[in-house]
Amino acid sequence: MERHxxxxxxxxxVGQDLRQLAGQYGITVWKDxxxxxxxxxxxxxxxxxxxxNSSRAPNLGSWELxxxxxxxxxxxxxxxxxxxxxxxxxxxxxxxxxxxxxxLFRKLSKALIVARxxxxxxxxxxxxxxxxxxxxxxxxxxxxxKADYELVRQTIITQGFSALTGKMGVLIQPxxxxxxxxxxxxxxxxxxxxxxxxxxL
DNA sequence: CTATGATCATCC
DNA sequence: GGATGATCATAG
Numbered sequence: 001m002e003r004h005x006x007x008x009x010x011x012x013x014v015g016q017d018l019r020q021l022a023g024q025y026g027i028t029v030w031k032d033x034x035x036x037x038x039x040x041x042x043x044x045x046x047x048x049x050x051x052x053n054s055s056r057a058p059n060l061g062s063w064e065l066x067x068x069x070x071x072x073x074x075x076x077x078x079x080x081x082x083x084x085x086x087x088x089x090x091x092x093x094x095x096x097x098x099x100x101x102x103x104l105f106r107k108l109s110k111a112l113i114v115a116r117x118x119x120x121x122x123x124x125x126x127x128x129x130x131x132x133x134x135x136x137x138x139x140x141x142x143x144x145x146k147a148d149y150e151l152v153r154q155t156i157i158t159q160g161f162s163a164l165t166g167k168m169g170v171l172i173q174p175x176x177x178x179x180x181x182x183x184x185x186x187x188x189x190x191x192x193x194x195x196x197x198x199x200x201l
Numbered sequence: 202c203t204a205t206g207a208t209c210a211t212c213c
Numbered sequence: 214g215g216a217t218g219a220t221c222a223t224a225g
Binding site: 035037038040069082084085087088177178179183185187 | 202203205208209
């Protein structure tokens with residue numbers, strides 16, 4: 001499936017309730033009393049007619065699907081609820097590749113971002129807010145993302161992989177993320193400010 | 202058991 | 214309330 005075609009199909013979902021669609025597609029949102037964290041993505045994959053095992057952001061052809069949740073602030077305004085995981089950090093790759101060659105840049109360039117409204121931990125309903133075909137077209141944003149990448153790169157080279165913390169970066173941050181229980185792997189995350197720019201809030 | 206995306210828990 | 218660090222579900 002081409003990226004553009006996927007985007008057209010995704011835009012059909014705007015304004016719809018993913019919770020209802022989940023029931024329609026037979027996707028389990030709650031297993032016992034625990035949330036299936038991948039449910040929203042699965043609903044979307046089903047809508048596109050994709051196999052359900054492509055959740056690991058492989059190359060679904062020539063593009064990549066990302067989900068972000070939004071929340072309402074007290075005055076009813078929509079804001080970005082969480083940072084967005086972009087891709088794992090491979091210290092070797094980061095050291096050896098420039099920003100333009102990096103996995104981070106490639107992923108950002110090919111991403112289709114689906115923003116959904118998070119109504120609460122119970123996920124009783126979740127409306128699709130908008131679908132964004134993200135391009136790193138804004139020059140100032142591009143430069144800042146590149147600067148953040150370079151900061152991570154220099155830190156790994158001069159202080160080592162373990163010196164990275166989530167405090168670094170302006171738009172992109174390196175953050176711990178593993179299977180839990182002591183893993184030390186890290187990933188690039190888009191800060192909420194960045195996600196805000198991406199989605200166009 | 203490990204990798205990955207997405208979300209939760211805790212700190213300030 | 215927002216940011217940082219850690220965990221959960223699922224697939225291989």
